[in-house]
Amino acid sequence: MNIEKIKEKILAFSNDRQWEEFHNPKNLSMALSVEASELLEIFQWLSLEQASNLTDKKHEHAKQEIADIAIYLIRICMKLDINLEDAINEKMLLNEKKYPLIDENGNKIEYGNKD
Amino acid sequence: MNIEKIKEKILAFSNDRQWEEFHNPKNLSMALSVEASELLEIFQWLSLEQASNLTDKKHEHAKQEIADIAIYLIRICMKLDINLEDAINEKMLLNEKKYPLIDENGNKIEYGNKD
């Protein structure tokens, strides 16, 4: 994913519309949460089966909401000077410590030499 | 951003813990929304100035919540067979149509030949 190019487009889009003054991290965290709820709304009355087999219309809608979430997420990273790829990789290491794998003898299984 | 490698790591992590059965798109949309609110929580009582100048501790916390949001977002894309980069680019084209630029004569400015 060419995230640098996406960042450039997002910044140009925002600058062209003079939206920069509104893009405070506090406001952006609200906008991100609103978009996450718009994705949630698609699934709220669906059964688990329906959620796994979206109609074409709902699938397209979900894709657009997912994109909106991603755009605000990248926008916040720009504002907070966070490298998203590094943040993900660091968090996955933390998650591996938080939820360790245990082998049949009760020994913790390290990720690198797990099998 | 090497999103294919991140996808592999997320899938292995989930498979190793036998979490796949829980990772229905409906449930994942809930988890994503919960993580978005954990980011929101960091900013809820801050002034706009404080939000733009996070303490180191709050900045690290925000980075972790942002990573959690990204991980669930990528997870949903995997489940719904959505290419995140394509989704972002398509949505930005839609946004340009939704929020057109107008020049000083009231004419719509097309993005490609805007200057």
Next chain:
Amino acid sequence: MNIEKIKEKILAFSNDRQWEEFHNPKNLSMALSVEASELLEIFQWLSLEQASNLTDKKHEHAKQEIADIAIYLIRICMKLDINLEDAINEKMLLNEKKYPLIDENGNKIEYGNKD
């Protein structure tokens, strides 16, 4: 429900802790959304059956999150000078118009003389 007494207690609690300056409607809408997500989190990995038959521990947890949501909701009403009971009754009238009942002949059934 003695909502006036609850309002008094909420206001005294906030005043005693000098929290009034933080209780701007914008901040309160964030806090409310955060609490709503804490309720959501209880249900995120549960099946519909499990959600309808909560364990005692999860039921108590849900009760506390529901109370937090109610407290912030009442707090916002106080700040925006909204009478919650009137707001609910007015909205239910709007909902009846938005989702009309249709009888077997395709005629709209009015609520007051529905049977």
Next chain:
Amino acid sequence: MNIEKIKEKILAFSNDRQWEEFHNPKNLSMALSVEASELLEIFQWLSLEQASNLTDKKHEHAKQEIADIAIYLIRICMKLDINLEDAINEKMLLNEKKYPLIDENGNKIEYGNKD
């Protein structure tokens, strides 16, 4: 607030539209969170000053979203057999313990004999 009458109206409204099967506590927690985000959306780009001085149009919009939140909150209480007033009063006692008042000598001030 005549909450018993509101409950009756909410239940009749839902029964008349055969919505009961969708009103699982899991689904309702999603709907509640979606409504909380619709309130959040009103405030997302406003300054704290603007948020405290809503236009009439935004105030009416906020009132409707607040009502929707209250309706789903009461609906969840009905489904989980929770008395909302009791839940609020119990939670406020917990909050007083969680955020104790300290007098000028560092002694905890009990609520009942605080002054």
